[in-house]
Structure formats: C-alpha cells, structure tokens
Amino acid sequence: MPILPIPMQLTLIFLDEPVPSREIKGSEKGKIAYLCICTGCHTYSGRMIGPPVQIIQTLYMDNPRGLADCIANPVKKRDDYPEMPPQNYLDEETRLAVAE
Ligand code: HEC
Numbered sequence: 001m002p003i004l005p006i007p008m009q010l011t012l013i014f015l016d017e018p019v020p021s022r023e024i025k026g027s028e029k030g031k032i033a034y035l036c037i038c039t040g041c042h043t044y045s046g047r048m049i050g051p052p053v054q055i056i057q058t059l060y061m062d063n064p065r066g067l068a069d070c071i072a073n074p075v076k077k078r079d080d081y082p083e084m085p086p087q088n089y090l091d092e093e094t095r096l097a098v099a100e
Contacts, residue, residue, distance in 0.1 A: 030097030033090060038098065041084070050084055064099035071095060 024032055041049035042056070060067040072095060074084040087095065 026093065026097070029094045030100060033094050033098045037087070037090075050081060051078065060099065064096060067099035068092065068095035071098070 038053075042051070042053050044053045046052055056067070060070075071084070071086075072088040072090075073086055076083040090098070
C-alpha cells in the first residue's frame, strides 16, 4: 500500500470576513441528509449496521411517504440487525427528500 505524504507544516489563513454559511436548498436536502446520515449505517449493496439500500429501495419503491414516516419512528423488524434509531430530528420535508 502506498504511503501518503503528510504535510508537516500547516499554515492557517484568517479571512477578513467570515465565510457565509451555506444555504442548503430544498432540492439538495435529501442528498445531503442521505450522504451525511444514512450512509453511516446503510451501504448501497452490502450489509452494514442496517440492511442495504437496494433492499430498502425494493420495499419502498412506490412509497416514499411510507419510508419518510417509518424512519421517524422505526419498528424493529429484523432479528439479525440492531434497531434503527429514530430520525425524527429531521423535519418532514427532509425525510421525504431522503426517501425520494
Ligand atoms: C445508526 C444506524 C442507522 C442510521 C444512521 C440509519 N439507519 Fe436505517 N436502519 C438501521 C438498522 C439497524 C435497520 C434495521 C432495523 C430492523 O429492521 O430491525 C434499519 C432499517 C432501515 C429501513 C427498513 C425499514 C423497513 O420497513 O424494513 C429503512 C427504510 C431505513 N433504515 C432507512 C434509513 C434512512 C433513510 C436513513 C437516513 C435518514 C437511515 N435509515 C439511517 C440503522 C440505521
């Protein structure tokens, strides 16, 4: 395995103005929530903490609303997986965007 060089000296630069915080638009919410939250436990095709996204897609293909509701209050279904923590800190719009 190649060894990556680690920079030994870091320079910090302070800007005169703070960088404006990024506004996450509605259309991006689903993607960002998925990448930041769901992929911590679900991979697309493999088993991780939770079942693969492919299985979830099959179950909820025509039912994004059902998926958005279920992740707010997950029910333990699988004996060979731990329970999923509720994602009810995400607002409904974000949950629906992830589902879609
Ligand atoms: C801390 C880990 C964890 C995170 C984060 C997580 N999940 Fe899960 N998820 C699980 C586990 C574990 C299960 C299996 C629970 C069971 O079936 O008993 C599961 C199951 C599911 C199911 C299957 C429900 C069913 O009806 O069969 C869906 C849908 C799902 N997760 C969606 C999501 C989405 C969308 C996110 C991101 C917002 C997410 N999960 C984030 C761990 C997680």
